[in-house]
Every structure is written in C-alpha cells, then in structure tokens.
Amino acid sequence: MGVSKAxxxxxxxxxxxQFSQYDHPVVMTVEAQAKYVGHIKAGLSKNLFLKDKKxxxxxxxxxxxxxxxxxxxxxxxxxxxxxLRMAPEEAVSEILxxxxxxVTPFALVNESARNVSLLLDQGFKTHECCFFHPLSNDTSxxxxxxxxxxxxxxVERMVAYVDLEAxxxxxxDQPPDLAALVxxxxxxxxxISEKTATLQIDGDVKSKPVAVTAKASKxxxxxxxxxxxxxxxxxxxxxxxxxxxxxxxxxxSAFVVAEIKEENIKQHGDQxxxxxxxxxxxxxxxxxxxxxxxxxNTAYTEGFGAGIRCPAKRL
Amino acid sequence: MxxxxxxxxxxxxxxxxxxxxxPWQVSxxxxxxxxxxxxxxxxxxLDQSFVDRVHRLTNRSPHIFLRRxxxxxxxxxxxILDGYERGEKFYLYTGRGPSSEALHLGxxxxxxxxxxxxxxxxxxxxxxxxxxxxxxxxxxxxxESKRLARENAKDIIACGFDVxxxxxxxxxxxxxxxxYENMVKVAKCVTYNKVVGIFGFTGEDHIGKISxxxxxxxxxxxxSFPHLFSGKDKLRCxxxxxxxxxxxxRMTRDVAPRLGYNxxxxxESLFFPALxxxxxxMSASDANSAIYVTDTQKAIKEKVNKYAFSGGxxxxxxxxxxGANLEVDIPFKYLSFxxxxxxxxEHIRKEYGSGRMLTGEVKKRLIDVLTEMVERHRAARAAVxxxxxxxxxxxxxxxxMFA
Numbered sequence: 211m212g213v214s215k216a217x218x219x220x221x222x223x224x225x226x227x228q229f230s231q232y233d234h235p236v237v238m239t240v241e242a243q244a245k246y247v248g249h250i251k252a253g254l255s256k257n258l259f260l261k262d263k264k265x266x267x268x269x270x271x272x273x274x275x276x277x278x279x280x281x282x283x284x285x286x287x288x289x290x291x292x293x294l295r296m297a298p299e300e301a302v303s304e305i306l307x308x309x310x311x312x313v314t315p316f317a318l319v320n321e322s323a324r325n326v327s328l329l330l331d332q333g334f335k336t337h338e339c340c341f342f343h344p345l346s347n348d349t350s351x352x353x354x355x356x357x358x359x360x361x362x363x364x365v366e367r368m369v370a371y372v373d374l375e376a377x378x379x380x381x382x383d384q385p386p387d388l389a390a391l392v393x394x395x396x397x398x399x400x401x402i403s404e405k406t407a408t409l410q411i412d413g414d415v416k417s418k419p420v421a422v423t424a425k426a427s428k429x430x431x432x433x434x435x436x437x438x439x440x441x442x443x444x445x446x447x448x449x450x451x452x453x454x455x456x457x458x459x460x461x462x463s464a465f466v467v468a469e470i471k472e473e474n475i476k477q478h479g480d481q482x483x484x485x486x487x488x489x490x491x492x493x494x495x496x497x498x499x500x501x502x503x504x505x506x507n508t509a510y511t512e513g514f515g516a517g518i519r520c521p522a523k524r525l
Numbered sequence: 526m527x528x529x530x531x532x533x534x535x536x537x538x539x540x541x542x543x544x545x546x547x548p549w550q551v552s553x554x555x556x557x558x559x560x561x562x563x564x565x566x567x568x569x570x571l572d573q574s575f576v577d578r579v580h581r582l583t584n585r586s587p588h589i590f591l592r593r594x595x596x597x598x599x600x601x602x603x604x605i606l607d608g609y610e611r612g613e614k615f616y617l618y619t620g621r622g623p624s625s626e627a628l629h630l631g632x633x634x635x636x637x638x639x640x641x642x643x644x645x646x647x648x649x650x651x652x653x654x655x656x657x658x659x660x661x662x663x664x665x666x667x668x669e670s671k672r673l674a675r676e677n678a679k680d681i682i683a684c685g686f687d688v689x690x691x692x693x694x695x696x697x698x699x700x701x702x703x704x705y706e707n708m709v710k711v712a713k714c715v716t717y718n719k720v721v722g723i724f725g726f727t728g729e730d731h732i733g734k735i736s737x738x739x740x741x742x743x744x745x746x747x748x749s750f751p752h753l754f755s756g757k758d759k760l761r762c763x764x765x766x767x768x769x770x771x772x773x774x775r776m777t778r779d780v781a782p783r784l785g786y787n788x789x790x791x792x793e794s795l796f797f798p799a800l801x802x803x804x805x806x807m808s809a810s811d812a813n814s815a816i817y818v819t820d821t822q823k824a825i826k827e828k829v830n831k832y833a834f835s836g837g838x839x840x841x842x843x844x845x846x847x848g849a850n851l852e853v854d855i856p857f858k859y860l861s862f863x864x865x866x867x868x869x870x871e872h873i874r875k876e877y878g879s880g881r882m883l884t885g886e887v888k889k890r891l892i893d894v895l896t897e898m899v900e901r902h903r904a905a906r907a908a909v910x911x912x913x914x915x916x917x918x919x920x921x922x923x924x925x926m927f928a
Contacts, residue, residue: 448908496865497901499644500685504908507688507916514916 212307212320215346221319222344222353227361229353230339236348238311240274243341243350252352253337257313259306261297262289266393267305267323271315271342272331272374282377283329288386312347315358318367325393327368330359335371368393448501448508458498465490546769547725556803556852559597559768559795566771568598568793575599578606583645590638590794593861598768600778601790605763609646614927615761616754617642618744618789620653621681623673624663628680629815630895631797633902634862636684638794639765649690649753649926652681653744657696661733671697678914680818683906686917690926692753693917696740703751707743707784712736714780723772742777745789752920762789767796798858802834816895818902825899829856829892837877837884848880849887856887863894 213221222229234246240256248254254274261267262284272278284294302310305326306317315330317323334340339352362369370391380386447453469486478485544557563570576591590596605615619639621632643650654677656670665673674695681693700708715738720726726735745762747754754760764774771793778788799814813832816825836854838844851857857877864870873890876882 500901500905503685503687504905507682507686507913508908510688511910511913511916514919514921515912 212322213345215344215349218316218319218344219351222361225361225364227353227357229351229357231344232350232352233348234350236311238347243347244274247341247350250341250352251338253334253340255331255334255341257315257342259297259302259313260294261301262287262293262295262392267297267301267326268294268329268391268393269306269313269315269317269326270329270331270374271334273333273337273340276331276333276374278374279377283374283388285380286376286378286386286388287392288380288389289392308343308345309347312343312345314343314345315362315369316342316345318362318369319365324367327370327391327393328362329370329372329374329388329391330355332371332373448504449512451505454501454505458501461497462490462494465494547772548769557796562768563598566598566768566775568600568768568771568791569602571597571599571602571792575602575606579645582606582609585645588638588641588645589863589865590634590641592867594795595634595862596638596765596792596794598793599791600774601788602763602792605761605790608761613761614648615646615763615790616648616747616926617650618653618762618764619650619766620655620741620744621677622655622659623670623677624659624665626673626676627812627817627819628677629817630863630898631815633680633684633818634794634797635765635767636681636686640685642763642765643687643690647690647927649692649923650686651744651750651753652678652686652691652693653741654678654693654695655741657700657740658737660697661731661737667697671695675911675914678917679906679909680902682909682913682917683902685905688913688917690923691917692750692920692923693914694920695918698918699920700740704743704749707746707749708739710784711739711742711777711780714783715739715776719776723776738773738776741773742780745774745777745781746784746786748786752922753926759787761787764789764791766791766793768793769796797862798855800828800832800834800855802855803853803858816899818899818906820899822896822900825895826892829888829895833859833888833891835884835888838880841883844883845880848878849884851878854884854887856884856891859891860887860894863898864890 219229219231230250232247232250234243237243237246240254244254255271256274256278258270258272258278259267260270260280268287270278270283280294281291285291287294297305299310302308302313305320305322306313307320307322308314308317315328318326318328334355338354340355340358341350341352342358343349344351359369359371368391370388372388372391378384378387447457466486469489470482474485475482544561546557546562571591571594576587579591580587608615617639619635621636639650642648654674656674659665659673660667660670674697678693678695717735720735720738724738743749745764747757747760747762764770766774771791774789774791781788799811800816801814813828816828820828834853834855836850836852836857838847838849849857851874854877857873860870860873864873873882873887877884877887
C-alpha cells in the first residue's frame with residue numbers, strides 16, 4: 211500500500227520538520243495550483259516523472275520557471291540523445307503510488323519508488339520555502355528544501371541538487387556530469403506491495419501484461435545489466451507457457467525457412483525434409499533445452515515463493 | 526575455490542622453476558606442459574576410451590570439452606563410471622570463489638561442463654560459493670563478499686542448471702551443523718606442517734587462511750548435506766574443476782579414508798588461455814586478457830581483433846607458404862574450446878594450418894561464436910531473479926535429484 215498523505219504529514223511532524231499546509235481543490239497543473247497558493251511567498255515546483263530506455267525512473271523537480279530540457283538532461287545522465295522521456299501514466303500509479311497530477315518528491319517514501327532517482331533544482335535553494343504536493347494534489351505544503359532533502363536521504367533515497375539549466379558539453383573527454391544519478395541496474399518494480407497485481411510497466415510496444423505475485427514480478431520487469439538479445443521476450447517468455455512456445459516456434463520456423471533455399475532443394479530433392487529435420491536437431495537442441503530449463507527454474511521459483519509465504523496445509 | 530592470487534609462495538611441489546601451478550599462481554616460461562603436470566600431481570590422463578565410454582553410458586554425444594580434450598585429466602573417474610554402470614549414483618561438486626562481479630569465459634568453463642554432466646548422468650549437484658575465502662584473501666567486507674556470491678550465483682544459474690537437482694550455498698550462510706562437524710574431523714587429520722606444505726602458508730598468514738582448506742574439502746562428503754543425502758553415506762562425489770585446484774583435493778583424498786569416507790573423484794581441465802597467449806591464465810584484473818560475459822558485441826570484436834595472439838605468419842606470402850602455428854594461435858585455440866561443429870573445426874585446422882586461410886577469417890569466425898555465446902548467456906542471466914537465487918540456495922530436499 212502506498213503511503214497516504216496523512217501518514218506522510220505525520221512522519222514529517224514526527225521528524226520535527228516545519229511545514230505549512232494548504233488544502234485546495236484538485237489541481238492538475240502548476241497554473242491551476244498557482245490560482246490557490248500563488249500569493250504565498252514560496253517557490254512553486256513542477257515535477258516531471260521520467261523514464262529511460264532501460265526502465266529506470268527519475269523525478270525532476272524544478273522551480274516552475276526553470277527551463278528543463280530533456281535532451282540535455284539525457285546526455286548529462288549519459289543516456290545519449292533522446293534517452294529520457296515522460297513516464298507513462300500507469301507508472302505514476304504503479305511506481306510512485308500517487309494519483310495523476312500529484313508527482314512529488316515525497317513519492318519516494320514508497321517502497322515501490324525506492325530506485326527512482328530524484329533531481330532537485332538547485333534553484334530551490336534561493337527560496338526560503340518551496341511548494342510540493344504531499345502525495346496528493348488536493349493539498350500543497352511548503353517547507354524548507356533542505357528539510358525535504360534530509361528527509362528523503364534519511365530513508366536512503368537517491369537525491370541530488372542539480373543545476374538544471376546548465377548545458378555542459380558531453381563528449382569523449384567530457385564524461386556526462388550527472389552519470390552518478392542514474393539508478394543502479396535493478397529497476398524499481400522489485401518491492402511492489404504483496405497483492406497480486408497485473409503489471410504493465412512500460413507503455414511501449416515491448417510490454418506484456420503479466421499477472422504475478424509480488425516478488426515474482428521481477429521476472430517480467432527485466433532485471434538486466436545490458437540489453438539482452440530479445441529484451442522483454444526473454445524474461446517474460448520463461449514465465450508464460452504461451453510466450454515460451456511462441457519463442458520456440460519462432461526460432462524453429464526461422465531456422466527451417468533459412469534452410470529451405472534453392473541450393474538445398476537442388477541438392478537434396480525430396481530428402482530435404484529429413485535433412486532439415488536433422489539440422490534442426492543438431493543446431494537447436496542445446497539451445498531449446500536451455501530455454502526449457504530456464505522455464506522450469508522459473509516455474510519452480512514461483513512455487514517456491516508461494517510455498518514460503520503460504521505453507522501448504524496437510525491433512 | 527582459490528584461483529590466481531599471484532602470491533609468490535612456492536609450495537613444496539613447485540620444484541621445477543619452469544612452471545608454477547598452484548591454487549594461487551599459474552605461470553610458465555613457455556607453454557604449459559600438461560604432461561609434466563600430470564606426472565607432478567600424480568593424476569591420470571583422460572584418454573579417448575573414456576570419452577567413448579561416457580558416450581555409451583549416457584547415450585548422447587560427449588560434451589565438446591571431452592571431445593576436444595579440454596577436460597584431460599582425472600582421478601578415479603573410471604570408478605565413478607564403473608559404479609554408474611552397476612546402477613550406483615554419484616553427485617557432483619563444484620564451486621566458485623566470488624572475488625569479482627566480472628565473470629569471464631574461463632570462469633564459465635567448469636560450469637558449462639558440470640551442467641553437461643548433470644544432464645547426461647542425471648545426478649544432483651552442489652555448488653559452493655566461497656565467500657568466506659574471498660573475504661579473507663581479498664580483504665573484502667563480509668557484506669561485499671556475500672553480495673558478490675549472490676551476483677555470481679546468477680551467472681552460474683544462467684549456465685542452465687536444473688533447480689530440482691542443484692543446491693547452491695555460500696559458506697557464510699551454510700557452514701554449521703553436519704558440515705562443520707566434518708570440517709572439524711578433516712581439520713584434525715591435517716597437521717599445520719602438511720597444510721603449509723600443500724598451500725605454502727607462512728608465519729605471516731592469518732589463522733583464517735590456515736583453517737580454510739577444510740571448508741573446501743568437506744562438500745566432497747555426502748554427510749555434509751544431511752538435507753540432501755541423509756542415509757547415503759557411501760554416495761560418491763565427482764568434482765569437475767581446473768587442474769590448479771588439485772592440491773585441495775589431494776589433501777581431501779588423503780583424509781577421506783581415515784574418516785571412513787569415500788575419496789572424491791576428480792575430472793580436471795586445462796587452463797583457458799588468456800587472449801594474449803598460452804603462458805598464463807585469464808586474469809580478472811586485466812580486462813583485455815579475457816572475454817567477459819558482460820562484454821558487448823563491439824567489445825568482443827575489438828578484443829579479439831586487437832589482443833588475440835595470432836599464430837599466423839607476419840606476411841601474407843609467408844603465411845601462404847608456412848601456414849599458421851596452431852600450437853600458439855589463440856583464435857584457433859578458442860575455437861577448439863567453443864566451436865561445436867567438429868567438421869568445421871577440422872576444416873579450419875587444415876586450411877589455416879596450411880596457410881590457405883588467413884588469421885582475419887579465423888578471428889571473424891571466433892567473434893561470431895563468442896558473441897552468440899555471450900548473448901545467450903546474457904539473455905539467460907536476465908531471466909534469473911533474486912527469488913530464483915533464493916530458491917537455488919534454499920536448504921530444501923531435492924526429491925527428484927536422481928530422476
């Protein structure tokens with residue numbers, strides 16, 4: 211379960227962090243928010259939830275009038291040009307566990323967001339206090355930016371102040387200056403709450419909905435250090451029989467099609483069937499056996515996970 | 526398992542200055558003389574009759590490492606096969622010292638072979654991760670060694686081991702109970718002088734190191750794993766490993782009869798040569814001496830093209846005239862390890878050896894083979910989750926381990 215607004219505010223109070231609270235109708239934009247609290251002397255923030263190609267997530271939290279250029283940021287993080295884009299809406303609720311329109315640094319208190327990297331606009335420091343949503347966009351609170359920073363560091367999150375408008379060159383001899391802010395390889399899906407959930411992590415073509423229990427959901431999220439040959443296919447095809455068979459048939463078919471070419475037809479005539487069949491065995495047996503073993507291991511692991519959580523009742 | 530620590534200790538066995546082989550150091554002035562090594566260590570050669578016998582008994586093509594004599598030496602493997610023919614099972618034991626996250630192909634060799642043995646003979650396997658050893662030898666913290674052990678476990682699992690027949694354990698997690706009882710029994714049988722003689726410890730070495738060897742010895746005894754082999758005290762153990770581990774198991778074999786246990790059998794491999802040539806092992810500290818499982822396609826291409834030691838002649842004319850020196854040519858050697866197709870390898874041997882084929886072509890073929898291997902490993906590794914590691918490492922019965 212995501213942390214609630216009330217729980218968050220309690221925690222802030224418990225840590226003796228001073229804040230002022232302003233309730234207002236639900237606001238989906240900074241402009242709308244400004245209508246209700248713009249008169250208060252504090253920096254308004256805009257909060258972007260971003261993701262990169264390796265399914266790592268970032269929150270960029272900036273003063274409303276700081277210019278944020280995603281292309282520049284992407285290069286500074288070492289993700290290349292165009293490596294950063296807005297995260298899909300589902301991710302806001304799945305990972306940050308806040309309603310749409312409520313993206314806020316505070317979302318990092320949720321376990322599901324533990325690997326999200328937070329980039330805080332340096333500019334916040336020029337204001338005494340700044341505005342953030344306390345996990346819900348029907349309230350805004352102001353607090354000292356340093357308190358926010360310390361609070362999030364105390365729950366061991368990745369937070370850093372960044373000069374968001376800087377545009378340093380990134381090249382062979384100038385390494386990306388924000389590379390250290392990229393989350394480590396395990397993406398943030400790991401610790402989603404213990405209920406069975408249908409996860410659809412990324413909105414792009416490769417995603418596949420997989421109904422899994424808590425920890426076993428890692429199988430579909432692709433814990434990958436590098437991009438493997440078949441990205442999403444490889445990991446989820448080991449959990450789902452249909453995809454597994456699809457993968458096998460695809461490989462076998464591709465092989466057969468490649469073998470049926472003119473020279474082979476000429477050479478073998480009506481023996482071609484037997485020849486290709488032998489060839490499949492020779493070339494694909496090992497690979498398929500390995501795939502099958504991974505499938506078995508994945509199934510066993512799911513059973514193991516279920517078993518340790520819920521020991522079978524024996525009569 | 527301790528490999529290649531580059532300590533300068535010479536053990537009593539290293540009388541020859543020309544080559545030094547022990548669990549921490551592998552070096553030689555010229556090519557490694559494996560015949561001499563077999564003599565020196567006192568193990569046996571694994572000849573073709575063994576390969577044929579394995580083929581018969583398992584009803585499948587022998588593994589490439591057997592066909593190409595990569596696993597070339599053994600102790601008592603014939604007894605394992607005799608027993609197997611009579612219906613007596615055995616179990617496999619291998620391991621890794623998790624000293625770094627970066628695994629290279631040389632590290633995978635024993636695991637690839639062990640997986641084949643598991644599948645071919647349908648026997649269970651225990652894999653020991655000596656995180657305690659690395660903590661002691663490499664001044665890692667306990668947390669870091671445990672973390673590396675789990676990370677390495679993922680690469681090991683990616684080699685394709687069957688979870689219903691495989692138990693992976695880390696020393697920090699598992700040592701205790703019956704395992705520890707055996708450690709004490711073994712320790713009582715090995716004097717300080719003996720262990721110094723075998724492993725070359727000095728008065729400066731801390732007591733952790735000196736008391737470590739029993740930890741690597743006792744997985745050879747089934748009673749160390751009561752949750753797996755309870756009641757099967759006579760179950761034999763086969764240990765696939767690189768030949769530099771032989772000293773550990775000489776010690777174990779010496780002790781076993783005194784404890785009323787069977788001696789473990791061994792099946793031993795050559796060293797996987799470094800890219801730069803045969804005179805040493807791949808080293809985890811020199812990134813260009815090895816192909817890592819995390820290397821990109823581009824990196825593999827670059828490393829092979831730039832660093833792989835070529836046995837080709839220095840000019841095309843000379844090459845066409847004299848052919849390549851296959852004894853020292855690394856690309857060809859690597860192909861002999863990893864190119865499945867015997868016929869194709871023969872073809873390359875003839876063409877390259879006679880000078881009709883050029884080094885560039887051989888290198889290109891190697892790059893393809895290695896890239897495919899590494900990509901496949903990566904895809905498999907991507908499917909290994911933390912929970913799968915937990916499953917492999919859980920102290921649980923394996924009811925179908927001989928099925």
